[in-house]
Amino acid sequence: MSDTLPDHRGPGFPSGPAEVDLVQLLTPEGERVDHPDYAFDGDDAAIAGFYRDMLLTRRVDTEATALQRQGELGLWASCLGQEAAQIGSGRALGPLDSVFPTYREHGVAWTLGVDPVNLLKLFRGVSHGSWDPIDTRFNLYTIVIGAQTLHATGYAMGLERDGLVGHGSPEKDAAVIGYLGDGATSQGDVSEAFVFASSYNAPIVFFCQNNQWAISEPIERQSRIPLYQRAAGFGFPGVRVDGNDALAVHAVTSKALERARSGSGPTLIEAYTYRMGAHTTSDDPTKYRLADELEHWRLKDPIARVRAYLERHTDTGPDWFAAIDAEADELAADVRSRCLALPDPDLAGLFDVVYADTPVHLREQRAEYEAYRDSFTEAGQDAAATGTEVAW
Template identity: 50%
Template sequence: MSDTTPTVQFLSAEGELAPTESAGEYSSYLDRLTDDDLRQFYRQMAIVRRFDQEGTNLQRQGQMGLWVPSHGQEGAQVGSAFAAKPQDHIFPSYREHAVGLIRGIDMLAVVELLRGNTHGGWDPTDPTNGNFHGYTLVIGSHALHATGYAMGLQRDGVVGTGDDDVDAAVLCYFGDGATSQGDVSEAFVFSASSQTPNVFFLQNNHWAISVPVTVQSRTPLYLRSRGFGIPSVQIDGNDVLASYAVSAKHLDDARSGKGPQFIEALTYRIGAHTSSDDPTKYHDLEQHNFWVSRDPIIRFEKYLRSLGEGDTFFDEVRIEAEDFAADIRHRTLALTPPAPATMFDNVYSEPHPVMQEQKLWLERYEAMFEEEQA
């Protein structure tokens, strides 16, 4: 199984525009991009890389119980996120920091979630959060949630109307490990049967914690969905242009009523699965170095410089990223523990008698200690 030669690629590892033959049908989507769009691609990748580094530092300093790195996967996330329209709905797994940033999530909410201060981090129904649904730590389960939501969009009549401002799709992210979960296969069954407007976006970072993708599957993962009747394509996940163009095309197809689509983005998890993991125990150094040399940010910087972008822009982005990380650190250190009673809030969308009774019991219990002290 080839795990390093993607089907669709626009930028070579050296940052040169060198489209593969199969990239041809997607080339027109790059015509949509302005010079400012290209700069935004780089800016968002650089900011989220610095945010990710700061998250790791904060966890190591005791500010969070867990951190989930995204280092190395910025190209796949930024390109696909920019391809989504405001009315689309995003169902992430748990390391889609770049997607959340682009959709308008306050990144402190990710810190609060992994710190244990909140149940879910943010309200997906809040318009300012860009239809970005909650992080899902139960591997693969959200593929079913995404499919159910897409079925709802069909019933709401916002698929295949021909109105670009109305038609919507659901973009669902997961990793290679999730493809081994039954929930994902079940999602494929329901999605294909109902021809839902789903785009399943697999970030194949080559590791399900410590299990390599070559053990998980004897065939390329992008072929799996075809057995369910879902068309698929494999791309260079470290090429932000490929991620954007392919995602834009297949999201258009899903919105127009052509049914579910599947994208496998070949990338690599440079660091640990989470901060509780030690990748040096199982990473192959040669493979690791191969992917480090194909870093999506360095590659895109080379491309932008070939277009005439100079040091001033890259210096500005570096400063912006440092300021962003400093702000996250400052606000993280200012966080205080939530009131214990908030654990009962938002468990259900409406008031629930069991939650109300448990909340009252806790209030009475705490009041006992206040009376003793008095």
């Protein structure tokens, strides 16, 4: 039986690195272009801010990958190449909007003020998530593929029932953005989330980062049509945007979020981008994709195109770029030093986060564990007093 799939994907759907129709406002060469339905409403200072956000996100991402390779993190899921999709959408969020991420939205976390070290704690295995989802409006990372879309839809349904949409005021209206990858669109959870979001007109934007690969499976093995077109089957609009164009992503996400806040319901955004690195640090992408595909996408690097625009069309000079590079190096050094200084967690604390009121049997188990733990300390102290060695 052949592994080759027949081409039933419909017009405009890519096979490999072919060009596709999408919303684009900044070309890979750094030139601004117009679109009939979307426009970027920011100025050159905002674009420079996008560049800084993306560069700092990539530097943290690179440092985290190095830390994993050196044994300081158990795993890391890189967002290399997806910075425009994350920064563009993150900077489109309103003051009351909430985010439900996967495990790769490091750039979105940055835009909401989440300390990068708090992300590293999760991958170092010393915390299940140490930022406040209420304070940051950035919920905890979800490892189970697609599950966060159900969480996001439920939260959005709650916003609608609490009357927090449709006022026409940024101080009263709220929306939700739920992130997912192209592989997650094959999960039942995502289809269920689409059904509920549409049926209950939930104020949610589903933001799919189509980075072409669900681990080792290409997108054409998962869908016969472009992903954004799936929204029509559930009764809400979908749009495909150049996921390597921060300006277009910002414009499309802003419009979709405003639609959600106004009470008009959900939107599916397919940010067409590319995963430049491995799925995670446990993956080897050279086993399943060709080098020329990667080189094709390097020419569309999201950071390089913004830099090209700033260099050609603004008065941004070498000193400014050098200052951002220096800031990135300082940030990476700070993240590294604080990561290495993270203390090991007290495992007894696990008993405190199961129930709001710890039941008797868990209190007993905690006491048993603490006695067991303390026995090693006591044995070590006795050995130190007598000068003998203890085999743990």
